[in-house]
Amino acid sequence: MVSLNGRAGGIRGAERRQARRPQVLPAAQTEPSLKLAELNDHVGYFLRRLQVALFKDFMRTLAPVDVRPAQYSVLILIAANPGRSQAAIGRALGIERARLARMLHELERRKWIERRAAAGDGRSHALFLTAAGDKALARIKALTARHEAQMVDLMGSKRRMLLLELLREFG
Amino acid sequence: MVSLNGRAGGIRGAERRQARRPQVLPAAQTEPSLKLAELNDHVGYFLRRLQVALFKDFMRTLAPVDVRPAQYSVLILIAANPGRSQAAIGRALGIERARLARMLHELERRKWIERRAAAGDGRSHALFLTAAGDKALARIKALTARHEAQMVDLMGSKRRMLLLELLREFG
DNA sequence: TATTGTTATACTCTATAACTATA
């Protein structure tokens, strides 16, 4: 179960409980609830809050395999586009090449990927998943499926699709 | 003008140009375009891409006053809720108290806020904007209005509202 | 000259722990 502010029960569950709670406690006890004021009109504010909550759930769910969102996206892209260069992967994901170089070192250390000399261009490395990487990715995908199930739990299947389709237009 | 991948012209502008562009160039020249594969089904992936793009635009637009998103949210909350404690502000925004303490030092150094001993509780500080802080915030708000105008430019007014309303349900 | 990959540095942000002073 996922929640935005550490509350259990998801959005709808929390609303239900709040509606049921008698409004007799003094304000100081009920958690005073500050005015968000202008923040209410900023897409970026709510986008950030939700993004942080989702990444936290992702990291919590993927903790058994110790994989973070950026690493996951790199593994998926290498698996789906074998043989591409670091530059290509980095560009596609918006990861800076210096950062990607270090991340690939780490993935290489774990024996999940390998860099081979590229055929045509002596400068670039062709990236591949190893057999171990392929196996690890299967386990990782099982966990990300659980993460997405928790997203459905948090927002409801219909709202999740609506949000996904809306966001995809900008990605 | 804002864009997600450094392209100029916004989403709709880019689409228009792409539709006009003749499809005769070799794939290697056109920017190969990798498969996103499973990433296409993750809300978090697109959420993150958009959030990073929005924050970049925010920082670019607010650069003249050197204010970052988190600082802005703190200033807005202090202005709308004068006299509240650091703990209350931090809880409302999901900012860890250690981090908030340092951020408030910086805002105090710039003479935008002040901490007074709280009335009832000897442990906590009541936060207020100074007159200079109030004046600075007016200028800051003018720049955030420009930022939001750029958001409208990026996504269209209707889509921005739809996204805002959808996200607010989770904030 | 530009690009690919690498290393290094600085800065922001997050997560903790430890500490004080109050409650």
Added chain:
DNA sequence: TATAGTTATAGAGTATAACAATA
């Protein structure tokens, strides 16, 4: 004991610059 605020440290992530090898 718990809370409010502070300081310090370690780890990600981001932004740059500089460099060697290659195009």
